[in-house]
Amino acid sequence: MFYTAAMPTLVIATKLFIPPPRPDAVPRPALVVRLNAGLHRKLTLLAAPAGFGKTSLASAWLADCGRPAAWLSLDEGDADPARFLTYLIAALQTLSPTIGADVLALLQSSQPPSIDALLPLLLNQIATLPRPAILVLEDYHLLDSRPIDQALGVLVEHLPAQLHLVIATREDPPLPLARLRARDQLSELRASDLRFTPDEAAMFLNQVMGLDLAAEHVAALEARTEGWIAGLQLAALSLREREDVPGFIRAFAGDNRYILDYLAEEVVQRQPDHIQRFLLQTSVLDRLCGPLCDAILDAPAASGQAILAYLEQANLFLVPLDNERRWYRYHQLFVEVLRQRLHQRGATDPGEALRDVAGLHQRASVWYEAQGLKLEAFQHAAAANDLARAERLIEGSGVPLHFRGAGAPIRRWLEALPRAALNERPSLWVTYASTLLFGGQPTAVEPKLQAAEAALQAADPDERTRDLVGRIASMRATLAVMQHNAAAIIAQSRRALEYLHANNLPFRTATTWTLGYAYQLEGDRGAAGRAFRDVIAAGSSSGASIYTIAATINLGQLQEADNQLSLAAESYRRVLQLAGDPPAPIACEAYLGLARIAYQLDDLAATQQYGQQCLQLTRRIERVDTSASYALLLARLHLAQGDLDGAAAVLDGAEAFVRQHGFAFRMPEIVAAQVLVLLRQGHLATAAQLAATHELSLSQARVHLAQGEPTTALVLLEPLRHRAEAQGWADAHLAVLVLQAVALRSGGEMDKAQRVLAEALALVKPEGFIRTFVDEGAPMADLLAEALAAGVEPTYVRRLLAAFPLAEPAQTDPSPASDPDGRLVEPLSERECEVLALIAEGLTNQDIAARLYLSLHTVKVHARNIYAKLRVTSRTQAVARGRALGILAQT
Numbered sequence: 001m002f003y004t005a006a007m008p009t010l011v012i013a014t015k016l017f018i019p020p021p022r023p024d025a026v027p028r029p030a031l032v033v034r035l036n037a038g039l040h041r042k043l044t045l046l047a048a049p050a051g052f053g054k055t056s057l058a059s060a061w062l063a064d065c066g067r068p069a070a071w072l073s074l075d076e077g078d079a080d081p082a083r084f085l086t087y088l089i090a091a092l093q094t095l096s097p098t099i100g101a102d103v104l105a106l107l108q109s110s111q112p113p114s115i116d117a118l119l120p121l122l123l124n125q126i127a128t129l130p131r132p133a134i135l136v137l138e139d140y141h142l143l144d145s146r147p148i149d150q151a152l153g154v155l156v157e158h159l160p161a162q163l164h165l166v167i168a169t170r171e172d173p174p175l176p177l178a179r180l181r182a183r184d185q186l187s188e189l190r191a192s193d194l195r196f197t198p199d200e201a202a203m204f205l206n207q208v209m210g211l212d213l214a215a216e217h218v219a220a221l222e223a224r225t226e227g228w229i230a231g232l233q234l235a236a237l238s239l240r241e242r243e244d245v246p247g248f249i250r251a252f253a254g255d256n257r258y259i260l261d262y263l264a265e266e267v268v269q270r271q272p273d274h275i276q277r278f279l280l281q282t283s284v285l286d287r288l289c290g291p292l293c294d295a296i297l298d299a300p301a302a303s304g305q306a307i308l309a310y311l312e313q314a315n316l317f318l319v320p321l322d323n324e325r326r327w328y329r330y331h332q333l334f335v336e337v338l339r340q341r342l343h344q345r346g347a348t349d350p351g352e353a354l355r356d357v358a359g360l361h362q363r364a365s366v367w368y369e370a371q372g373l374k375l376e377a378f379q380h381a382a383a384a385n386d387l388a389r390a391e392r393l394i395e396g397s398g399v400p401l402h403f404r405g406a407g408a409p410i411r412r413w414l415e416a417l418p419r420a421a422l423n424e425r426p427s428l429w430v431t432y433a434s435t436l437l438f439g440g441q442p443t444a445v446e447p448k449l450q451a452a453e454a455a456l457q458a459a460d461p462d463e464r465t466r467d468l469v470g471r472i473a474s475m476r477a478t479l480a481v482m483q484h485n486a487a488a489i490i491a492q493s494r495r496a497l498e499y500l501h502a503n504n505l506p507f508r509t510a511t512t513w514t515l516g517y518a519y520q521l522e523g524d525r526g527a528a529g530r531a532f533r534d535v536i537a538a539g540s541s542s543g544a545s546i547y548t549i550a551a552t553i554n555l556g557q558l559q560e561a562d563n564q565l566s567l568a569a570e571s572y573r574r575v576l577q578l579a580g581d582p583p584a585p586i587a588c589e590a591y592l593g594l595a596r597i598a599y600q601l602d603d604l605a606a607t608q609q610y611g612q613q614c615l616q617l618t619r620r621i622e623r624v625d626t627s628a629s630y631a632l633l634l635a636r637l638h639l640a641q642g643d644l645d646g647a648a649a650v651l652d653g654a655e656a657f658v659r660q661h662g663f664a665f666r667m668p669e670i671v672a673a674q675v676l677v678l679l680r681q682g683h684l685a686t687a688a689q690l691a692a693t694h695e696l697s698l699s700q701a702r703v704h705l706a707q708g709e710p711t712t713a714l715v716l717l718e719p720l721r722h723r724a725e726a727q728g729w730a731d732a733h734l735a736v737l738v739l740q741a742v743a744l745r746s747g748g749e750m751d752k753a754q755r756v757l758a759e760a761l762a763l764v765k766p767e768g769f770i771r772t773f774v775d776e777g778a779p780m781a782d783l784l785a786e787a788l789a790a791g792v793e794p795t796y797v798r799r800l801l802a803a804f805p806l807a808e809p810a811q812t813d814p815s816p817a818s819d820p821d822g823r824l825v826e827p828l829s830e831r832e833c834e835v836l837a838l839i840a841e842g843l844t845n846q847d848i849a850a851r852l853y854l855s856l857h858t859v860k861v862h863a864r865n866i867y868a869k870l871r872v873t874s875r876t877q878a879v880a881r882g883r884a885l886g887i888l889a890q891t
Contacts, residue, residue: 011090012373014287014321018071018136021060026196026204028057031189035061038187039132042159043180046168048191050333051230054168055319057194058136067164069134070094073321075286077375079145080408081115082107085122092126095133099125102582115151117585117619119158127160139332140169145408149174156180195227204229209236213245220249230333237316238266267316268341274301275310283338284360284383287321288328295367296360358384365389375406382413387425394431411435419451426455427464430471442479449475463501470500474507477514484665489518506545509538513547513554520554521665523727529558546586549578553589563730565597565767572597588617588626595633599640602770602803607637625663628654628670635673639680640775642805647677668696675699679706701739710747714740734763738772742779750786757783758792765796774803781873788871802864804873826869833887835862840879840888 035057038044046054062069072091078084086107089100103118103125143149153175159165167173180186196204201222205211213221225231235249242248268276282293282304290305297304308328311318317334321327330338342357361384369377374393381389394410414422414432422428429452436444449472459465473496480488493515500508516531532551539548556571575590576583595610611633618626631654638647651674658666671694678687684706691699697716704713717740724732737760744753764772773780781804788797828836831852838848849859867873870881882888 014327015073016091017322019059021063024208026200032061039164041187042185043156044166044187046189048194052191052194053229067134068095071136073138074142076142077409079143081147084148085115119154123158126163129162132162134164136166138168140167140173141171198222205236217245278307279338280342283335289326292367296363407435407439423455426452430468466499467501470496474511481514486518486521489514509547513551525558549586556593561731563764569597585617588614600771628658628666644680672699710743713743745783761793770803773800785871798868801868832862832866836866836882839875
């Protein structure tokens with residue numbers, strides 16, 4: 001299994017063509033009035049069996065309604081959600097060329113989001129249409145796709161007033177029609193509305209079809225067909241050059257199916273032999289053009305284009321699909337009869353008939369492949385039961401067909417194949433599993449992989465067989481990634497790399513990534529980094545895939561964990577370049593990484609901005625644990641802003657999310673954050689119980705510190721430090737050092753605390769870490785003030801002290817730190833002296849801002865600078881220090 005940059009779906013322009021109204025069509029003003037009257041509603045439903053003139057009515061209405069219109073003719077191949085949305089946007093772009101462009105970019109990205117996730121973006125763009133417009137979806141009944149039904153339901157529910165949707169279908173779509181009726185958002189025209197009235201039937205038969213029938217004969221035909229337009233057209237074709245009109249009318253009766261069979265037989269049999277042969281043989285095609293017809297016919301008597309022109313002129317149920325009259329399709333009722341006759345022709349020798357039909361499909365497949373229309377080529381190969389050709393077309397040239405919007409039709413074909421056929425070609429079992437994996441059905445994948453393995457036992461052990469074994473293992477590694485099962489990932493990845501062909505770079509790249517992911521889970525960061533760099537190198541030579549992007553993200557995470565913030569930021573920005581514009585959803589992890597880095601550097605505004613960008617992309621991906629990671633960052637922001645209740649609520653939601661989706665591996669991070677919040681809230685017993693239940697040593701050490709037990713905390717921290725140093729885990733090492741320094745100072749070991757703090761500062765000074773220290777609160781501020789007094793990293797420590805919030809410290813009015821010579825290293829500015837004097841008067845920051853005509857933010861900046869220069873952490877300390885240094889007058 002591998003992901004690769006999605007290939008654009010080749011749009012067939014004729015599917016977007018609005019059928020022109022026939023100049024001699026019967027006008028239907030009453031129906032047009034009803035259609036116009038429904039334009040203020042969201043949806044018009046034209047629901048009737050075939051042959052009731054749905055398409056003709058819609059095209060005639062659009063020609064005169066005065067609104068811009070778009071059209072999409074659907075077929076069974078459009079049942080794939082991505083393909084459907086691609087064509088839907090292509091139709092809308094006939095109204096506005098730029099509409100949905102970014103949605104298309106996302107669909108064609110390396111990790112396309114779900115359709116549901118893209119609909120809000122598309123709806124917002126529909127709302128920007130400059131004029132109210134109409135979109136017609138023709139033959140919606142041909143789609144058998146619950147995801148598309150659900151997406152269309154959302155589209156209708158939230159459809160902006162700028163667009164009116166028309167659905168032409170043989171059967172009611174599975175939409176909430178009752179609710180739409182109750183809200184007056186639905187207009188409906190059904191068979192009873194669409195059937196010809198006696199007057200319309202008379203006009204059609206005598207004026208359009210050129211007959212001269214008496215009124216009683218028209219009435220008889222109208223009664224026999226019950227106004228069914230296709231039946232009247234077939235009757236009119238059969239009546240041409242007949243003398244015994246009453247006898248003919250009496251000769252047929254019954255329901256529409258019987259009338260159709262009877263009259264179609266009449267119409268076809270009255271054609272010359274070469275026309276009959278043309279009709280039958282080209283009935284295997286969904287769309288027809290002259291060259292395609294020539295390609296599939298055996299020694300045609302005339303050119304395909306000439307015969308198509310004749311059929312259109314003779315009103316033989318041919319529907320033009322473009323203005324140039326190059327592409328056509330048969331009316332659905334007529335083609336059904338033709339296909340039935342084509343198969344019945346071999347009643348005496350069914351095998352021969354099937355071979356003839358297969359030959360037609362094979363020739364059509366060859367023609368379509370030559371035109372670059374691989375999906376249509378595959379569909380005809382499948383219809384011909386040419387498994388070898390279908391298999392080759394699925395494989396494609398580098399990018400399998402089911403990665404290019406054809407997953408649904410390929411999966412349906414594979415579902416329909418007998419098990420014996422799949423067993424003969426084990427690669428089809430592997431493809432079947434892949435379509436399920438890409439189709440969001442991971443639980444259905446393993447049985448297909450097992451079937452593939454069983455089939456491979458009878459296969460020759462050649463390179464192809466070994467490669468299939470490797471692909472199976474690669475897919476299993478991916479399934480294990482979804483479960484975050486490192487052992488299984490490693491076992492299956494190594495097996496895949498052992499068996500995959502050396503030239504199978506896509507699968508080998510994918511497997512290298514899964515292996516690196518497993519190493520990252522296990523904490524073997526060196527091995528993980530080497531694997532991810534191999535993936536990135538492969539992408540630079542063969543083109544970036546989803547795995548190139550994923551590996552770059554993972555590399556950034558490793559660099560971040562190694563406290564290399566600058567390198568990590570470069571990696572994340574590289575991801576944003578690779579992810580496109582607008583970015584693919586996978587870029588959410590890069591935005592989240594940049595948000596974490598911004599937080600560490602105390603740029604809270606950038607943290608929120610990157611976090612929101614992460615959240616927007618995360619919402620487009622189903623079942624992704626990034627939501628939990630984002631929640632952790634959001635909780636840290638709440639804590640930094642002093643919002644303990646907000647932090648607790650976010651973490652409660654995160655816990656519910658990971659439990660619901662089975663992301664148990666995220667729980668330790670969430671629990672650690674919950675313990676921190678509980679300690680800030682003063683709930684020490686609850687925090688202690690939670691930390692102990694989850695066996696989180698670092699959190700337990702925090703609890704002991706809060707309980708006034710620094711010695712116990714240090715006992716817990718020491719082995720954590722040794723392990724972090726042994727494993728080379730820079731982030732864990734830093735976290736332990738910072739907490740050790742606080743614990744040592746709390747236990748009265750001041751010199752040792754300063755040595756440990758100095759070690760921590762030296763580790764991260766080059767990257768400018770801030771929040772790691774500030775988030776420890778007043779005890780760390782006191783420790784840093786003492787370090788500054790001792791001359792430890794003065795420039796860096798001043799930056800850290802300036803970042804602490806303006807709040808009272810944990811201690812009450814401790815003795816201020818003093819310089820060895822009793823003087824300030826950096827004097828206060830004139831404005832800072834003014835602010836300090838007002839602080840001494842007991843004014844609040846808001847009062848000071850009003851007194852000096854400054855903003856509140858500026859006052860806070862001045863206060864932080866004063867604290868840093870005086871090496872204090874509170875107002876009380878600042879005033880005492882100012883008096884001691886003579887800056888303030890003694891009282």
